[in-house]
Each structure stands twice: as C-alpha cells, then as structure tokens.
Amino acid sequence: MSHLSLLALVAGAAIAIQSSMNAQLGVLLKSSMLSTSVAFLCSGVFTVCAMLLSTKHYPQAAELKSVPWYLWFSGGALSAFGVGMFYYLIPKMGVGSMMSYALSGQMLIAITASHFGWFGLPVTSINTVKAFGAISLIAGVLLLNWEPSDAY
Numbered sequence: 001m002s003h004l005s006l007l008a009l010v011a012g013a014a015i016a017i018q019s020s021m022n023a024q025l026g027v028l029l030k031s032s033m034l035s036t037s038v039a040f041l042c043s044g045v046f047t048v049c050a051m052l053l054s055t056k057h058y059p060q061a062a063e064l065k066s067v068p069w070y071l072w073f074s075g076g077a078l079s080a081f082g083v084g085m086f087y088y089l090i091p092k093m094g095v096g097s098m099m100s101y102a103l104s105g106q107m108l109i110a111i112t113a114s115h116f117g118w119f120g121l122p123v124t125s126i127n128t129v130k131a132f133g134a135i136s137l138i139a140g141v142l143l144l145n146w147e148p149s150d151a152y
Contacts, residue, residue: 016099019083023090032088036080039087100141107137 001009018039026035082102090098111130117123126134 016095019086019090019099020095022083023087023095026087027091032084035087036084039083040080097145100144104137104141108134 022035022039023032025038026032029035086098086102093101111124111126111134113119114121114124115126
C-alpha cells in the first residue's frame with residue numbers, strides 16, 4: 001500500500017468519525033442544518049489557518065478572474081447538501097449503512113466521471129475489471145445492509 005493509499009484510507013476514516021460526531025451534534029441540537037453550519041464554520045477556520053501557514057503562492061487577479069463563475073459556488077453547494085445529508089441520515093440509518101451507500105454513490109460517479117473526463121479529470125476508461133469491481137461494490141453494500149427476514 002502506497003503512502004497516498006494509506007492517507008486516503010485515513011481520510012476516509014476521518015470522514016466516518018466526523019460525520020458520526022456531527023450527526024450526534026445535530027441530534028443534540030435537534031437540527032442537522034445547525035450542525036452542518038457549525039461543521040462548515042469550523043472547517044473554514046481550520047482551512048484558512050492551514051492555507052495561511054502552508055501556501056507559498058496565492059493566485060493573481062487574472063487567475064481568479066479566469067475561473068468559471070459556477071466553480072466558485074457549485075462545489076460548496078454540493079458539499080453543503082452532501083454533508084448535511086450525512087448528518088441528517090446517520091441518526092436514522094446508522095453510520096455503517098449511510099457510509100456504505102454514500103461510498104457507492106461516490107464510487108459510481110467517480111468511475112463515470114473518470115471514464116468521460118468530466119470536470120477536467122484525466123480519462124481512465126471503464127474496463128471489465130473496473131465494471132466487476134463496481135458490481136462487487138454494489139453487491140457488498142446490499143449484503144452489508146441486508147437484514148434477514150424472521151420468516152424462516
């Protein structure tokens with residue numbers, strides 16, 4: 001396992017932990033929207049501090065103007081929706097079920113986006129092995145969430 005794979009694994013674990021903690025915050029506050037707002041406020045503060053401490057190059061005005069207008073807002077809107085849904089659904093579904101379905105949605109969009117080169121991504125075609133992996137992922141999610149009937 002490469003150091004990047006290990007870092008991705010740790011990032012995934014961090015997402016599961018923070019989602020669970022912020023979902024609990026939403027339960028205690030009786031508002032998943034408020035917990036989402038608190039999470040984004042704290043994330044913003046930590047991100048700005050990290051950027052100020054680590055960034056050597058800041059974009060010039062021409063670089064800022066060259067960014068399409070929708071890129072300034074669409075990622076944030078999708079993040080707010082996705083993260084807010086995590087905090088709303090985890091108390092209702094459980095973190096394991098929510099994460100398994102969310103991972104499936106992320107993986108299916110990721111392999112499709114890579115296949116077509118959406119969002120300026122490098123093109124990585126879907127092949128038989130990747131298709132089998134995606135089908136296996138979906139089967140795994142169904143098995144993880146399967147609850148046998150008491151009708152036996």
